[in-house]
Amino acid sequence: MRLLTRKEELIMLAIFHLENNASLVNIRKFLILHTKKIWSPGNVYVPLDALTRKKYLNFTVGEPSPRRGGKAKKYYRLTDTGIEALEEIKRLQDLFWAGVLRPATKE
Amino acid sequence: MPSKYPRPPRFPEFILRFFYPKRDSGYLDGDLREIYTDIYEERGCIAAACWYWAQFLLTVPPLIIHSLRWSLVMLKNYLKTAFRYLFRQKIFAVINIAGLAVGLSCCVLIFLYVADELSYDNFHDKEKTTFRILSRFHAQDGSIRSRGPALPAAMGEPLEEYFPEIQHVVRFAGSRAVVRHNQIMNQERIYFIDPGIFQVFSFPLVEGDPETVLAERHAIVITESAAAKYFGNDDPIGKAMTLTFSQKVQDFFVTGVAKDTPRNSTIQFQFLVPIVNMPSLEYDEVLTNLGDFSTPLYIQIKPGADSQALADRFPAFVRQTFAKEFEKWRQEGEPNKDHIPVSLELQQLRDMHLDPDSWEGSSASSSYILGGIALIVLIIACMNFMNLTIGRAAARGREIGMRKVIGALRRQLIMQFWSEALLTFILALLTGAALAILFLPTFNRLAEKSLQLGDFFKVGNLSFLVLLIVVISGLAASYPALVMSGIQPVQVLKGKLRIGNRPTFARILVVVQFALSIFLIISTLVLGKQVRFMTARNPGFIKEGLVAVKLQERIAEDSQKLVDLFRPKALSYPDVLHVGAQTNSFGIGWSQYPLEKNGQRLNVFQYRVDEGFLPTLGIKLVRGRNFSRDYASDSDAAIVNQKFLERLEITDPIGHRISEFVEGPAEEYPYNLTIIGVMENFHVLSMKHDLAPVMLHMQPGWYMGSMLVRISGSSVSGTIQHLEQIWKEIQPDKPFLYTFVEDDLEAQYNSEKRWSAIVQFSSIFAIILACMGIFGLTSLAINRRIKEIGIRKVLGASISQIFSLVTKEFLILVGAANVVIWPVSYFVMHRILAPYHFRITIGPDVFLIAAGLSLIVSFVTVSYLAIKASLFDPVKAIRYE
Numbered sequence: 001m002r003l004l005t006r007k008e009e010l011i012m013l014a015i016f017h018l019e020n021n022a023s024l025v026n027i028r029k030f031l032i033l034h035t036k037k038i039w040s041p042g043n044v045y046v047p048l049d050a051l052t053r054k055k056y057l058n059f060t061v062g063e064p065s066p067r068r069g070g071k072a073k074k075y076y077r078l079t080d081t082g083i084e085a086l087e088e089i090k091r092l093q094d095l096f097w098a099g100v101l102r103p104a105t106k107e
Numbered sequence: 108m109p110s111k112y113p114r115p116p117r118f119p120e121f122i123l124r125f126f127y128p129k130r131d132s133g134y135l136d137g138d139l140r141e142i143y144t145d146i147y148e149e150r151g152c153i154a155a156a157c158w159y160w161a162q163f164l165l166t167v168p169p170l171i172i173h174s175l176r177w178s179l180v181m182l183k184n185y186l187k188t189a190f191r192y193l194f195r196q197k198i199f200a201v202i203n204i205a206g207l208a209v210g211l212s213c214c215v216l217i218f219l220y221v222a223d224e225l226s227y228d229n230f231h232d233k234e235k236t237t238f239r240i241l242s243r244f245h246a247q248d249g250s251i252r253s254r255g256p257a258l259p260a261a262m263g264e265p266l267e268e269y270f271p272e273i274q275h276v277v278r279f280a281g282s283r284a285v286v287r288h289n290q291i292m293n294q295e296r297i298y299f300i301d302p303g304i305f306q307v308f309s310f311p312l313v314e315g316d317p318e319t320v321l322a323e324r325h326a327i328v329i330t331e332s333a334a335a336k337y338f339g340n341d342d343p344i345g346k347a348m349t350l351t352f353s354q355k356v357q358d359f360f361v362t363g364v365a366k367d368t369p370r371n372s373t374i375q376f377q378f379l380v381p382i383v384n385m386p387s388l389e390y391d392e393v394l395t396n397l398g399d400f401s402t403p404l405y406i407q408i409k410p411g412a413d414s415q416a417l418a419d420r421f422p423a424f425v426r427q428t429f430a431k432e433f434e435k436w437r438q439e440g441e442p443n444k445d446h447i448p449v450s451l452e453l454q455q456l457r458d459m460h461l462d463p464d465s466w467e468g469s470s471a472s473s474s475y476i477l478g479g480i481a482l483i484v485l486i487i488a489c490m491n492f493m494n495l496t497i498g499r500a501a502a503r504g505r506e507i508g509m510r511k512v513i514g515a516l517r518r519q520l521i522m523q524f525w526s527e528a529l530l531t532f533i534l535a536l537l538t539g540a541a542l543a544i545l546f547l548p549t550f551n552r553l554a555e556k557s558l559q560l561g562d563f564f565k566v567g568n569l570s571f572l573v574l575l576i577v578v579i580s581g582l583a584a585s586y587p588a589l590v591m592s593g594i595q596p597v598q599v600l601k602g603k604l605r606i607g608n609r610p611t612f613a614r615i616l617v618v619v620q621f622a623l624s625i626f627l628i629i630s631t632l633v634l635g636k637q638v639r640f641m642t643a644r645n646p647g648f649i650k651e652g653l654v655a656v657k658l659q660e661r662i663a664e665d666s667q668k669l670v671d672l673f674r675p676k677a678l679s680y681p682d683v684l685h686v687g688a689q690t691n692s693f694g695i696g697w698s699q700y701p702l703e704k705n706g707q708r709l710n711v712f713q714y715r716v717d718e719g720f721l722p723t724l725g726i727k728l729v730r731g732r733n734f735s736r737d738y739a740s741d742s743d744a745a746i747v748n749q750k751f752l753e754r755l756e757i758t759d760p761i762g763h764r765i766s767e768f769v770e771g772p773a774e775e776y777p778y779n780l781t782i783i784g785v786m787e788n789f790h791v792l793s794m795k796h797d798l799a800p801v802m803l804h805m806q807p808g809w810y811m812g813s814m815l816v817r818i819s820g821s822s823v824s825g826t827i828q829h830l831e832q833i834w835k836e837i838q839p840d841k842p843f844l845y846t847f848v849e850d851d852l853e854a855q856y857n858s859e860k861r862w863s864a865i866v867q868f869s870s871i872f873a874i875i876l877a878c879m880g881i882f883g884l885t886s887l888a889i890n891r892r893i894k895e896i897g898i899r900k901v902l903g904a905s906i907s908q909i910f911s912l913v914t915k916e917f918l919i920l921v922g923a924a925n926v927v928i929w930p931v932s933y934f935v936m937h938r939i940l941a942p943y944h945f946r947i948t949i950g951p952d953v954f955l956i957a958a959g960l961s962l963i964v965s966f967v968t969v970s971y972l973a974i975k976a977s978l979f980d981p982v983k984a985i986r987y988e
Binding site: 023024025028040041042045049064066067068069070071072073074 | 112144
């Protein structure tokens with residue numbers, strides 16, 4: 001069982017949504033936008049690094065740009081293992097959540 | 108063109124870069140920068156900067172604190188283990204700490220000595236533009252015959268005229284005078300000085316204006332201590348002091364009080380008077396006579412002037428200024444017409460103290476010798492440390508193995524042993540500092556210094572101590588740390604540990620330690636023997652009960668009159684046997700006259716004496732007769748010693764003139780003297796020098812500087828009091844200054860005595876340290892071999908066999924050390940004694956004594972442990988398994 005933390009889960013889902021644009025800066029922006037919380041760069045980087053080492057993510061190196069002081073950036077992508085892990089956690093959550101909430105009444 | 112994108116604040120950016128994970132540092136740097144740019148574009152420069160700084164402040168300090176906390180935790184653990192080991196192994200702790208403390212205290216004291224030597228004359232504000240001029244006298248072939256800070260006082264004005272870039276010339280013409288204020292009267296050293304002194308040198312004035320204080324002719328500036336001596340608590344300004352020079356009496360009025368000259372100043376003074384007084388008080392031509400090389404001279408050049416260019420013009424200056432003077436010298440016998448016998452040299456103030464030709468300087472070699480001794484003692488102490496630490500490693504093998512198994516890196520183990528060493532060294536330094544403070548008065552006496560406790564706490568000295576600790580602990584601890592951290596845990600846990608069983612290295616260290624100690628012991632013995640030999644040797648006259656009284660008269664007739672008045676009064680006292688007079692008492696001063704024969708120059712010591720001289724000293728006449736007032740012709744008579752005859756190859760001297768034996772103008776001194784007697788040889792100089800040719804004469808124009816009184820009887824002080832009374836009757840305005848000739852002669856060997864005492868102290872330290880070392884090593888060896896000893900005893904070995912088993916090895920090592928160091932010490936001692944004309948022969952006795960001493964001391968040290976080991980109950984040793 002490949003359990004993911006909530007933070008890891010959010011980051012991986014953000015990468016999924018950002019598709020080919022999933023750099024650290026964009027991931028952070030996406031997270032701030034939707035969670036309405038401040039995410040420090042370190043807060044994003046540490047799970048990214050851990051997930052990469054677990055082979056849930058891989059990355060490609062992008063072009064350096066003057067905006068970044070001439071430094072290249074990494075674009076992250078979900079690997080198949082990563083997607084499997086996401087699916088697993090989703091299933092688990094569905095299983096655990098079943099019956100907890102009253103079904104949403106339609107308007 | 109500046110980048111159109113903003114740059115984050117440099118400092119946090121720079122620091123943050125150290126903390127990025129290595130593999131992603133470039134990307135993270137870029138990410139942070141991009142976010143920064145975003146914020147900058149959205150909300151402006153300040154918000155962006157605030158954000159960036161916040162990132163920095165929120166991450167870096169916690170990181171640092173975190174890593175520090177963990178290193179402190181480890182350090183605490185290291186210190187704890189270190190303390191545990193120190194307490195558990197008290198003997199080793201004491202040996203290590205005490206040994207190192209002695210070594211370090213030597214280092215500290217000698218460092219203070221050297222620092223003091225180097226601090227001389229560096230307190231003058233204008234030292235960059237102030238120089239001392241030295242004169243050099245050249246022989247015919249251009250080589251330097253003599254060099255020194257002696258120049259004619261008359262050179263001051265020509266210098267200022269010739270070199271426009273010279274701002275001040277300061278001459279320090281020394282003289283002696285009796286200084287009197289009311290009832291207080293003393294003979295003091297007076298300096299005739301140029302008034303610019305307080306503008307050139309940084310000698311602060313307590314009272315008086317530096318520019319005008321010596322402007323008046325009869326002004327005198329005194330130091331605070333001189334003011335206290337003569338005026339007590341009264342204000343000295345405007346008060347009169349009476350200075351009695353040999354010929355003239357003059358009142359001076361105090362216009363200024365200077366702070367006492369610093370201890371580390373080459374220029375020392377108490378009384379300063381303007382140099383314009385010199386002709387009237389010394390001799391008339393003193394400020395015009397260019398032949399009188401006797402005055403130290405300093406110059407200050409104008410700011411911006413080039414001192415090198417000035418020095419380059421010295422030869423031309425000498426040729427112009429001394430032209431007439433050299434002409435005179437040529438007439439007196441300098442044959443070569445083009446030879447320039449004098450040259451000048453410019454010297455920086457800070458170089459004065461260690462210049463060997465300085466009058467008040469000291470030699471750099473003392474610093475080297477002391478430094479060498481400190482190094483020897485410190486090396487021995489460090490060797491103890493290394494030996495014992497490695498020896499103990501065996502016992503710690505399990506700890507090291509465990510640490511490694513748990514995951515300690517080699518680096519961490521090295522750190523651990525190093526911090527242990529550091530702890531030992533810090534404890535040793537504290538003990539050493541206490542020892543140094545304790546020994547400071549002794550050291551001051553031996554090294555002729557007045558170092559103070561406060562010198563320890565100067566910033567430079569403290570930082571040196573810290574540096575010393577770090578460097579020495581780094582060096583001494585690195586070997587044990589490397590060896591011990593290299594232990595393989597598997598071997599340890601299998602019990603196959605080989606560490607600590609490396610006797611070759613330990614043995615070499617023991618041999619070196621003992622060799623150094625034996626060297627110091629031999630030096631002590633040889634120097635002590637030489638000093639005893641020189642002081643005990645008969646100087647050729649009876650030195651006991653001989654009192655030298657300073658006459659303080661520079662005029663010949665006056666000095667003779669004084670002696671003639673004094674003699675009958677003194678002789679009426681039964682304990683006074685003889686009274687004589689001479690130019691200078693022995694051990695205090697002398698003058699030589701060069702006589703020439705067959706182109707060979709022979710320097711002859713000349714003394715103006717009176718008829719009481721020979722009987723007072725107890726020198727026997729070999730031929731002829733003593734001087735007598737009954738013969739008027741005796742004013743042109745001379746008595747010479749046997750050496751004089753021998754060196755000039757004279758067989759029949761009596762009744763002949765000196766001019767008959769040597770070349771020279773027959774009517775002039777000393778060629779006109781007729782030899783009336785031959786006396787036995789006696790030592791004019793110290794035993795360093797050979798017996799020299801001497802001639803005594805009674806030429807009436809020569810003054811006598813001291814009176815010799817032979818006293819006998821038990822009450823020496825009573826006799827002295829009696830002599831003082833007589834002196835006061837006939838010479839009320841001069842103090843009664845006397846010395847014992849025996850003391851003066853002994854004082855000639857003060858430096859030898861000092862060195863011999865220094866070497867003696869250090870050899871005691873060295874041998875104690877070396878003994879501590881073998882004590883530690885023996886006890887380690889016994890611990891290691893305790894089972895072997897036990898089995899041997901069970902199998903029937905006797906106590907004496909066990910005893911010899913333990914002691915044999917170390918005695919062999921000490922023996923080897925002796926054999927190794929003997930030739931070296933013989934060679935060194937031979938070199939040291941070479942300059943002494945009368946010296947002991949270095950016989951086998953010193954070597955045997957040193958060998959015996961080192962063997963006995965090491966034997967006693969080891970035998971304590973050996974006896975303990977041989978009486979040990981074997982059951983206890985073997986039962987363990």
